[in-house]
Amino acid sequence: MYAACLGVMVFILYASNVSSSPYVDVPLLNCNCPPGFKLTEDNTCIARNLYDQYAVRNLAGVGGLKSALPKIRDGFSPQEIDLGRYLFFDPVLSGDGTISCASCHDPKKGFSDGLATSIGIDGHKAKRAAPTLWNVGYLKKLFWDGRSTNLEDQMEGPLFSEEEMGNTPENLLSSLNGIENYRKLFAEAFPDRNSNAKISLDEIYTAIAAFEASLISLNSxxxxxxxxxxxxxxxxxxxxxxxxxxxxxxxxxxxxxxxxxxxxxxxxxxxxxxxxxxxxxxxxxxxxxxxxxxxxxxxxxxxxxxxxxxxxxxxxxxxxxxxxxxxxxxxxxxxxxxxxxxxxxxxxxxxxxxxxxxxxxxxxxTDETFTPQVPDKVPSGLEISF
Amino acid sequence: MKKTFLKILGVVFFLAVGMFLGKHFFGVKSVETVPMPSTIKYRNVGISSDTTQVAQSQEFNGQIIEVKNGSSIQDAVKKANPGDLIRVFPGTYSENVYIDKDDISLQGVVINGEWPTLDGNKEINDAFLYSGNGILIENFKIINYKGNGVMGQAGNNFVIRNNWIIDTGVYGIFPQYGKNGLIEHNVLSEIEDAAIYVGMCDNVDVLHNEVFDNVAGIEIENSRHCLVENNYAHMNTGGILAFVTPGLPIKTTFDVIIRNNFVVNNNHANFGAPGSTVAGIPAGTGILIMAADDVIVENNIITGNNNTGITIVDLANGMPRANDPNSEGNPDRVVILDNIMYDNGNEPTGEIKAIMLTKLENKGPDIFAFGGGTGSTIRDKNKYRTFGIDDYGIAQITDTKDIPTMMTPGPVPPRSVSEQELGEMTYYGVCAGCHAFGTRLIGPPTEILQAIHNNNPQGIVDYINNPKNLREDYPEMPPQDYLSDEAKMAVAEYILALKE
The missing domain is CATH 1.10.760.10 (Cytochrome c-like domain)
Structure with missing residues (x-):
């Protein structure tokens, strides 16, 4: 696996006998951490930046110019983060395959959507604006009304809201498990479980949370x-x-x-x-x-x-x-x-x-130097449009 | 005894001789005689015990920069390096001075009663704003600002003293998020919120200040380990306050000693801004303890406060509309030791008046406690006119003489970061946006940097400062010259040592 990290991206061609998803080639998951993170010996990504120079005076991570940051959600593996990146940009996550996370959290628009209030499935107009995801890994409250305390909880909101992505847990699982590319990528990102096991909701949440928490903007x-x-x-x-x-x-x-x-x-x-x-x-x-x-x-x-x-x-x-x-x-x-x-x-x-x-x-x-790359193709083979 | 008397006589004699000589030989006062700040260590040996070495974490080794009337204090700050002393001579300086550096001392020089005066003309927001550690600000007259006289944001090891502050807007002296500081010998008046506001700080001593004609005299808010001693708080709406404001990121106030203060006639009409926390303080409040824990009130003279001498209240009653599930709202384990209290409560107002009337009393009490809280004690309950302290037990201590200060034994050290750690932070925090091991990102892979600059960290530093495109197939790197010299060298060495 690490050999692949040294060289260029390795593309794998899947056999054409996959029935439920179109034929598509997808690179293996990146085994380097995204910028702003150091890879540890146990294959996790730990946040590193110049704010680490400063003493932790208060755990809230608030203060003046030279104050330490609050604790970030880190410790995900590079593969989890990269799988999260594919999921984030893949419209297969929505009920009708038209909306991805990036539809409302577009990296070209500050991970928001430029709209007063976001538009969900079937043109539903949401009640609130899409917040940026930059530095979201540091936040202890999510949603405008703070009703969620972690990213995994939070994403169930838009995923399963009839007005946003319009999916259901059952449909999400069945569509992802029906895509061989995803079965392979999940097996790679979660190597501790049986590689033939079905993709679980927790794995989906973990991967997307890992990606979201990797969006760092601290070099303005x-x-x-x-x-x-x-x-x-x-x-x-x-x-x-x-x-x-x-x-x-x-x-x-x-x-x-x-x-x-x-x-x-x-x-x-x-x-x-x-x-x-x-x-x-x-x-x-x-x-x-x-x-x-x-x-x-x-x-x-x-x-x-x-x-x-x-x-x-x-x-x-x-x-x-x-x-x-x-x-x-x-x-x-x-x-x-x-x-x-x-x-x-x-x-x-x-x-x-x-x-x-x-x-x-x-x-x-403003600092977007660590903007992640939008995948050329997503594992579902669906069109990336946002 | 006789010896002491002779000593005193001797001192008086030399003083007289000195004055005689001084008047004759120095008809014009020489500013050369103005002493250095005593925080500077080599001047500090053997001076009175209320001076401190808290401000400077390093020996004074800097330059002295003088600022005369007509020039700018900020220009001097821009020139100053850590360890420098800026001496400001009498004159009027209408500016906002911001100090985003460490270990800078600003010292006003008062000559013939003429002060260096910062005058905001009611147009400028703040007189002094600092974010650095080890900041000293002393001997300034500060008037007519809109925001603050002195505001600190996350600066540790601060000393703010001997300042004369009138009507500087919301606060007079306001360190926020600081650890280890001293606020002493300041005189503050006509402030529309708190004259001295210790906010979300730790280990701060507030000593020997006079605060009057303000809404709040001295306020210890969401701060821990504070000593408020020997201050004269008079004719404010509320004299000395220790409380928790809900909704702030730091949630607690505890371990506060209020000792040896004069809290007298705090009966000023409340002129706080609508919506501010202090706008709800009734005039005539001597000491207010709201939701703060482990507050000791000892040896104060608390007289002539028309509502109550000491009010102890929980958030549910004190700020009934605010709500923060993470702020514990009860004042627990308050300790009231010996205090002199009389003549308080002559004209109770509002809720206290109504509550006292239910007891057929038309005077407010010396001590008024209302709402939740457990474990509070008092040394001599019978001495005072009280309300609501029936459940107070007898104090387990008689005094706090073993606690001379709440400041830390030495300056709070900056976090010490090794060169290797600094290199790592810089590499992953900055360089990793374009360079990675084994992968082409925007710039060449890290192993190519290693090959080009093999054993030559200075080569990388030079390139960081002044990139010149070495490779046609890559875009030119923007200069990263904003990094400190230490960070540049550290990251250069880190890159060269990095293994896949």
Missing amino acids: KYDQYAHGYHDALNQKEIEGLNIFRSFVARCAECHTPPLFTNQQFAVIGTPEPDGLPLDPGAEVPFKDKSLRGAFKVPSLRNIEKTAPYMHSGRFKTLRETVQFYTNGRGHAVPEGEDLLIHWHIWEPNLTDYELDRLVDFLKTL
């Missing part, structure tokens, strides 16, 4: 500044950084470096798109009125790439988004709603100049 211009190269940001961007972290704008209080999220809930009272009722957010899964209108603080990494903004995409540009925060506490809360607006939402009276600088700064958080 901001990061260069944070690590001590102060020429990385120009004067306007530094002014933006100082506005961002000042206690007037207070952006950094919730969008805490280095992940640019403190991973807490916040009720900030953004408006919904015209005509839509208030999204109750975390109130519903947590059955807690104090969380009405609360959403997880999203990371701002690669935020430049993921317009439109907020949970239902109300704001088209970063400039509109930062403007929201200076328009007054609770200014967009619908009449009759009594939301527990976060204490950091106040009236900072930011000037137009300051808002422009904030946008300048937010654009320094």
Whole structure:
């Protein structure tokens, strides 16, 4: 197996007697870790980056420029990660074979989809925007309303939602087990089980989680500044950084470096798109009125790439988004709603100049150098379209 | 006894001689006499015990950079290297000074009563913002900012002292996410939230400060191991506060000593911003303990606070609307030792007034406890007018004299990373985007780098700084000159040593 890692990709041709799937050649799974990860002797990938230089002061991994990150989900094997990559881009995961994870989490669009709210199977319009997946391996809460605590749980949501990928566990298993390419790849990625065993749901979840957790973006211009190269940001961007972290704008209080999220809930009272009722957010899964209108603080990494903004995409540009925060506490809360607006939402009276600088700064958080490769072909043989 | 008396006489004599000589020979005061910061070790030997070596983790070995009126403090910070001292002379400096470097000392020089003054004109957000470790800020007058006088973000080993801070917006002095710090001898007033706010920190001493005419005087929030001692907190809405704010990433406050403070007449009308935590503090609050654990209140003089002397409350009652299942909301194991308390509760307000009326009392108590919490104790329950402490047992300790400080015994060391580790982090964290062993990614495989630069790490460093395309079949590498010199050499050696 390791011999294959040394050389070029080895293609295997499958016998044409596979009945349920079309003939397609698929490379063996990559046995190198993706960038940002070191391969250990027991064939797992461990995250390594320049933030490892800093002492762990608080396990939450929040603070200033030179703060350690919180713990990441790592320790997957390169093969699990690479299998996850194929699954991620393969529309066979949806009920009708038209939608893959990448349909709403497109690497060319910051692992989001450029839409205010995503579109699922049969043109169903979802209620919320697709969040980026960059650095998702560090997050302890998933979904806008934080109802899931790990990636494996989370993905059951879109996979089996009638409005998103429209699949069922039974159908997913039967379609993957019907594809010999996948049977071989799963056997390779999970070598500890009988190679003839059927693909299980847990294996599918593990592989996709492994891939998602490998999406690392920590080499932006901001990061260069944070690590001590102060020429990385120009004067306007530094002014933006100082506005961002000042206690007037207070952006950094919730969008805490280095992940640019403190991973807490916040009720900030953004408006919904015209005509839509208030999204109750975390109130519903947590059955807690104090969380009405609360959403997880999203990371701002690669935020430049993921317009439109907020949970239902109300704001088209970063400039509109930062403007929201200076328009007054609770200014967009619908009449009759009594939301527990976060204490950091106040009236900072930011000037137009300051808002422009904030946008300048937010654009320094862009880094897509570790974007994974989209497979040329996916094991199902279906067309990759997203 | 006689000896001591003679000693004192001697000192007075020399002082007088010194003053006489000084007046004659130095008609114009010479700034050369301004002492170095005593955190700098070689100046620190044998000085009074409330100085500390906390700020600098290394010997003072740097330059002294002087800033005079009309020039910029930030320009000096840009020039400064770790270990340097920036001395700022009297004048008005309207700027936001940010310090993203370690071990920088900023020292105002006060001459003839003239202070170096940072004036935000109510237009600039913060006077000092620092993220570095080992930052010292002393002897500044800071006025009219919108956000903070001094704000720290994740800087450890800080010293903030001898500053005079008036109306700097939301907070006066606000270290956040810092470990091991000292805030002493500052005077702060007219702050619309907390004058001194220790937020999500550990091991901080707050000593000898005067805070007045603020909404909150001193606030220990979601922080652990803090000592608040010998401060004069008067005419704030609330004097000294130790509490948990839910919804923050750091969830606890515990191990706090509030000792030897003057907490007097904290009856200022609340002018906190709507929605802020402190906007809910009733005027007349001396000390507030909300959801914080293991807080010891000892030897304070707590008088003339019109609502209560000490309020101890849980989150369910103190901040009934907020909710965070990960924040434990009860104040547990509060210890009240000897304090002087009288004349509190003259004009109780709101809920406390209503609750006291149920007891046919129209005065607020010295000590008011309400809501959950277990294990709290008091040394002499009978001494004070109290409400809600029937279940308090007798304190198991009589004093805290064995705890002179909450700061760590030495500076918090930076994480020590070996050259090999730094090389590994840089290789996988940066280079691996384009280079891998045995595989062509964007750049040549790592084994080809090894072959080109065999035994020559400097060759790799030179290439990192100034790439020149060696191979037609690969795109040119962008310079990676943002890496530190140590990281460049470390990664060069790591690449050369790497085996498949």
